[in-house]
Amino acid sequence: MANINGKTEFLQALNTCKTEGKSTVELYNEISSLAMQYGLSQARAPAERNAYYLSMEFLIGRSFFNNLMELGVLDETRELLKEKGVDINVFEEIEDAALGNGGLGRLAACFLDSAAGLDLPLHGYGIRYKYGLFKQAIENGFQVELPDDWQRFGDPWSVRKPREKRKIVFADMVVTAVPYDMPVFGKRVNVLRLWQAEGSAEAQKISEYLYPADDTEEGKLLRLRQEYFFSAAAVGELLDKHVKLHGKSFDSFADYNAIQLNDTHPVLAIAELIRVLTTKYKVAFGKAEEIAKKTFAYTNHTVMPEALECWGASLVKKILPDIYDVLLRLQESQTAEFKRLGCSEEEAADMAIYANDRFSMANLAVYVGRTVNGVAKLHTDILKSSLFKTAYKYYPDKFQNKTNGITQRRWLMLCNRELSDLLDKTIGTAWREDITHLGELNTHVDAALNGFVKVKAEKKKQLFAYIKKHEGAEIPENFIVYSQVKRLHEYKRQLMTAFAILEIYKGLADGTVKDFHPSVFVFGAKSAPSYKRAKAIIKFINEIANKVNSDTRTNALLRVVFVKNYNVSYAEKIVAGTDVSLQVSTAGLEASGTGNMKFMMNGAVTCGTMDGANIEIVELAGKENNYIFGAEVDEIERLKQGDYNPSAILKADALHSYAVNTLIDGTFSDDGTGGFQGLYDALTVGASWHKPDHYFVLHDLKSYVNALLQINADSNNEKAFAAKQIKNIANSAHFSSDRTIKEYAVDVWQI
Numbered sequence: 001m002a003n004i005n006g007k008t009e010f011l012q013a014l015n016t017c018k019t020e021g022k023s024t025v026e027l028y029n030e031i032s033s034l035a036m037q038y039g040l041s042q043a044r045a046p047a048e049r050n051a052y053y054l055s056m057e058f059l060i061g062r063s064f065f066n067n068l069m070e071l072g073v074l075d076e077t078r079e080l081l082k083e084k085g086v087d088i089n090v091f092e093e094i095e096d097a098a099l100g101n102g103g104l105g106r107l108a109a110c111f112l113d114s115a116a117g118l119d120l121p122l123h124g125y126g127i128r129y130k131y132g133l134f135k136q137a138i139e140n141g142f143q144v145e146l147p148d149d150w151q152r153f154g155d156p157w158s159v160r161k162p163r164e165k166r167k168i169v170f171a172d173m174v175v176t177a178v179p180y181d182m183p184v185f186g187k188r189v190n191v192l193r194l195w196q197a198e199g200s201a202e203a204q205k206i207s208e209y210l211y212p213a214d215d216t217e218e219g220k221l222l223r224l225r226q227e228y229f230f231s232a233a234a235v236g237e238l239l240d241k242h243v244k245l246h247g248k249s250f251d252s253f254a255d256y257n258a259i260q261l262n263d264t265h266p267v268l269a270i271a272e273l274i275r276v277l278t279t280k281y282k283v284a285f286g287k288a289e290e291i292a293k294k295t296f297a298y299t300n301h302t303v304m305p306e307a308l309e310c311w312g313a314s315l316v317k318k319i320l321p322d323i324y325d326v327l328l329r330l331q332e333s334q335t336a337e338f339k340r341l342g343c344s345e346e347e348a349a350d351m352a353i354y355a356n357d358r359f360s361m362a363n364l365a366v367y368v369g370r371t372v373n374g375v376a377k378l379h380t381d382i383l384k385s386s387l388f389k390t391a392y393k394y395y396p397d398k399f400q401n402k403t404n405g406i407t408q409r410r411w412l413m414l415c416n417r418e419l420s421d422l423l424d425k426t427i428g429t430a431w432r433e434d435i436t437h438l439g440e441l442n443t444h445v446d447a448a449l450n451g452f453v454k455v456k457a458e459k460k461k462q463l464f465a466y467i468k469k470h471e472g473a474e475i476p477e478n479f480i481v482y483s484q485v486k487r488l489h490e491y492k493r494q495l496m497t498a499f500a501i502l503e504i505y506k507g508l509a510d511g512t513v514k515d516f517h518p519s520v521f522v523f524g525a526k527s528a529p530s531y532k533r534a535k536a537i538i539k540f541i542n543e544i545a546n547k548v549n550s551d552t553r554t555n556a557l558l559r560v561v562f563v564k565n566y567n568v569s570y571a572e573k574i575v576a577g578t579d580v581s582l583q584v585s586t587a588g589l590e591a592s593g594t595g596n597m598k599f600m601m602n603g604a605v606t607c608g609t610m611d612g613a614n615i616e617i618v619e620l621a622g623k624e625n626n627y628i629f630g631a632e633v634d635e636i637e638r639l640k641q642g643d644y645n646p647s648a649i650l651k652a653d654a655l656h657s658y659a660v661n662t663l664i665d666g667t668f669s670d671d672g673t674g675g676f677q678g679l680y681d682a683l684t685v686g687a688s689w690h691k692p693d694h695y696f697v698l699h700d701l702k703s704y705v706n707a708l709l710q711i712n713a714d715s716n717n718e719k720a721f722a723a724k725q726i727k728n729i730a731n732s733a734h735f736s737s738d739r740t741i742k743e744y745a746v747d748v749w750q751i
């Protein structure tokens, strides 16, 4: 095959490519590898100073369409294939690479995209899981988990680099880490390097599954191995590279390398850097610690205590004895520093790396990290005022905010070509290069109105066709779309939406809700396999969907659809076709959210609480163009201190009683699993270690239903409602990950 080192050569090669008699998968691999040759030919010499994003997850989704777009050949490829009788959409058969769970992993993918798009040298390090996040089937309304064998379509977007493999040493086994490089195309070509574990059967297990269940001892051990495995591979490689380029003068290591720790999962990289420096290169411990303090920065993603990782000291000692020693020595130098700073005993304990026989990864990251950042203004404020309050007192300069973002290339240009074309016509094409130009839409709202209404209708039609194909559910064209798509978790309050739907349903059936614009509620969500209440909520929503969709009294007005296997590709369809974005987490618990940003950029109004980035969304797009309801953080705090009594709220409100009682009065069946009773109990008497209604569902339910009805009423004025939606698009540039990455590049990485 001729060398492909330009767009023309690529198109020529594509033109001579035979399509007859080939399967979709064969064609996919062939075209992708042509594009890879072209793309890789565009790579330039590496930068002097680089930043590295260490993340347990990269939720990249489908690469085919996005990479062709980034390489500037998507339209031509579409046309060429059409001439050959191939509809490019057949490649939607190729399933996503779901190497992540949700927002945190998708953020990592958006960041890499933005860095490449901005010509900034940021590279990713992660794990090449054999099986990504499980594929979700719904059987009789219940979630069923199936293995996600994403590599069965081939992996034409990766290059295996066997010569750059590394040895990762555990006390009880040695594992080979083999890198697979996925290029990230843009103004420059960056690399996402994913490590695959090879060796014995035990060794291979390390990169077999994304997040194995960690509620057993065995699962915990495997998880620890995974985290050390990719952190050590990354750090080892960067040190080798440094020695090769600059010799053993490690004083300059941090001049060339900035390492971002995406949440606590890669935090052992800190200990590994110090371990290698002190053992292999005989650097003094204090010096090694100093180098680490100049190299690492930490992003916190959650204040939920169960997600802040701590590792049992005996477990670490058993499989990583040298890391154990490093951690204890770090604890010693931390204690000495706290003395110098004059911290009280209590304060020192609060910030301790080692306490109660456990190592706190968050405290380690805060102690060593050059910077510590939250992912939305409110979240960073909460880090300063509560989670890391003591650290903020002694190290105020470390703390920064970096509000999350999403890449407009995938989440607007790729998933909504129709809207992109309308933007070109309305404000010109400058926004494609520099997203801040989107703001110009603010002064052209009227000009865009008719076009926007058409685009939204078209994207809705496409979404409904996709839902019909995948779920079998039919939704009439005139329906407005409310969507809540995100991982299933009690704090995200899908259950509150379910109750709200039941209340509206009842109102429609008995005539108390009038002049209702026909509406569909679209849910998409996966639950962690062992999370019982989350799984019960999925079943509950599916039971509601069955009842509501088959009730001929109301189903011309109200439908409910739970889409199975929600993933990046499904999200691309849903965000474009939605009118109302439901972002209803308990205030203070959603660190940022990024789904909210995707919807905003595609022209959905937000119906949400004052939480995470919702706050910044309404700050920029206007409260009058969105629908905010429910308790704010300070009220939630007051409720927690006071005697919040959800049962009293239930008793006092007949509609709430109706909705909540459907869990236990036989309206719906959970097939004897006890799941619905479990949900009911969590609301009324409390579950696990929590008080009743820990997430304040009943507190916010009334105002939520009112907000939903207000939106519904407003949507009857099509033009005025569309104007609100356009205002959201016009003010969404701030939520581009280009903005976030520029901030990191300047404030944290200096690249």
Ligand SMILES: *Cc1c(COP(=O)(O)O)cnc(C)c1O
Residues within 6 Å of the ligand: 101, 102, 103, 104, 106, 485, 486, 487, 566, 567, 568, 571, 592, 593, 594, 595, 596, 598
């Ligand atoms: C954006 C995205 C998320 C994050 O959604 P949130 O609403 O911010 O929780 C999760 N999963 C997928 C597939 C996404 O694309």
